[in-house]
Amino acid sequence: AQKVTQAQTEISVVEKEDVTLDCVYETRDTTYYLFWYKQPPSGELVFLIRRNSFDEQNEISGRYSWNFQKSTSSFNFTITASQVVDSAVYFCALSEISGGAAGNKLTFGGGTRVLVKP
Amino acid sequence: GAVVSQHPSRVICKSGTSVKIECRSLDFQATTMFWYRQFPKQSLMLMATSNEGSKATYEQGVEKDKFLINHASLTLSTLTVTSAHPEDSSFYICSGGPGREQYFGPGTRLTVT
Numbered sequence A: 001a002q003k004v005t006q007a008q009t010e011i012s013v014v015e016k017e018d019v020t021l022d023c024v025y026e027t028r029d030t031t032y033y034l035f036w037y038k039q040p041p042s043g044e045l046v047f048l049i050r051r052n053s054f055d056e057q058n059e060i061s062g063r064y065s066w067n068f069q070k071s072t073s074s075f076n077f078t079i080t081a082s083q084v085v086d087s088a089v090y091f092c093a094l095s096e097i098s099g100g101a102a103g104n105k106l107t108f109g110g111g112t113r114v115l116v117k118p
Numbered sequence B: 001g002a003v004v005s006q007h008p009s010r011v012i013c014k015s016g017t018s019v020k021i022e023c024r025s026l027d028f029q030a031t032t033m034f035w036y037r038q039f040p041k042q043s044l045m046l047m048a049t050s051n052e053g054s055k056a057t058y059e060q061g062v063e064k065d066k067f068l069i070n071h072a073s074l075t076l077s078t079l080t081v082t083s084a085h086p087e088d089s090s091f092y093i094c095s096g097g098p099g100r101e102q103y104f105g106p107g108t109r110l111t112v113t
Helices: A099-102
Strands: A003-005 A010-015 A020-021 A024-025 A030-040 A046-052 A059-061 A064-069 A074-078 A087-094 A112-117 B004-007 B010-013 B019-023 B033-040 B044-051 B067-073 B078-081 B090-096 B108-112
Touching: A003 A087, A010 A020, A020 A112, A030 A074, A046 A059, A046 A064, A046 A074, A064 A112, A074 A087, A087 A099, B004 B090, B010 B019, B019 B033, B019 B090, B019 B108, B033 B067, B033 B078, B044 B067, B044 B078, B044 B090, B078 B090
Parallel strands: A010 A112, B010 B108
Antiparallel strands: A003 A024, A020 A074, A030 A046, A030 A087, A059 A064, A064 A074, A087 A112, B004 B019, B019 B078, B033 B044, B033 B090, B067 B078, B090 B108
């Protein structure tokens, strides 16, 4: 069975500070996808990134960066120079690659609430 | 990215009534869509996999007779909460995608009084 753990339930920072969100996962699959989503107070899920288990390269997109380490089953997410608009709940998620369309279902972590204060 | 819509966005109903939630893929066809439920301050939990033209696959612990799923076309999946009770109050979100990408609807907030 797949499992995603986000140990931090809530993080509070002051604007312009960096914040790192931890994500650890468990899966028996040798190939899989990892995701990060943002959920602002409106409730809608905003896709941030998808990472294939084959690709362990770190990625940077603007103020966002991701550190994927297969050896430790971790896929951490860093927001650099945080802004008030970054305040939201962030979810890490996992899906299998095999299994056809049914394999697209996601297993979510518990989420980390980020509060950025001005 | 692809667009998924949900209707209604918010619904309040009385205990014992049934509520239907629609999930539409607006610019792609989806043979498979997923329904998730999110209780306040909790994570999203998969309820069921909706399969076009066949029966839905329910996750363990989800009552299939209570949460009826119909996927009659490649662009529409519906979730009907039958005989709703206050404990069914939650945020229901569907997802689908043309390939490996999953796009989420905006969600439906159900309140049962």
